[in-house]
Amino acid sequence: MSTPLSTPLSTPLRATLSTPLRTPRPAASRVATLARVRLMPGDGPRLVDGAWWPRSVDLMAELPRMLRALPHSWPQIVHVTVNSAMWSDFPGRMLIANHVLQLHRGTGRNTPSTVCLLAPGRGRWDLLVIPPHTDEAEAMRLMAGAATP
Template identity: 55%
Template sequence: MTLAPPPPLSSTSAVRLRLVPQPAQGHMARRIDGAWWPRSPDLASELPGLLGVLPHGWGQVTSVLVDEAVWSPFPGRLLVANQVVRLRRTTTQRSPSTVCLLAPGRGRWDLLVVPPSATDAEAGRLMESMAAVVRDGVDLGVAVR
């Protein structure tokens, strides 16, 4: 198991995340719950920041499934804020790439992963296109920069 480094304190390293509103009880879930733009392909250093800014209502994420080809090598488990998070790999090529977050008893959330090498304009287009799939065309998501 690997210990996650503490998140940086610099405001320029804030997590770049956009979430769409969760459906009300009884409504069909969306395919994508948001978009995440990590700063590097180092999952072990990027994931703690992401998990730290997720909505409280999502619960404790204990398992993360990612496309192995997108990230540099990473351990099978990571200790994040005194919680063990299991990191699982998939070799299934998805276009676009996603990260799947699992919280027992709470649910599953899929985030579009914007490539770390994307320019601000490219990332903006990807995040906006993700927002366009929100039901009824209403985007109530939040951007955490």
């Protein structure tokens, strides 16, 4: 199930963090803090709701960055399911912005290269996860395809 919570295709690929930086950082440092997320516009049933291209396989570093880049209109995500084979080891939960996020390991064919974001009673969003080592041109093609209705 998807809800009308998405970013139009015209939105830049790199979304900035929602928390402002307190001290100016060099441009190269700021680029490393940007999440590479693209969301499909509109509402309705679909296989994926967008794509995420993390910079590393460290879920504990990448997930908070991605969640902060989601639209402010989205409800609070409470559960996240990822393919455990794709990520370095991670705990069953983590604290992000003073709320506990439950992390679940998926190993079946339902989660081969996706992340499932769940806000109970509010919605579920499945994003294609593009491996961090993917060539930039290929990653951009995959992200555009995942965000096209």
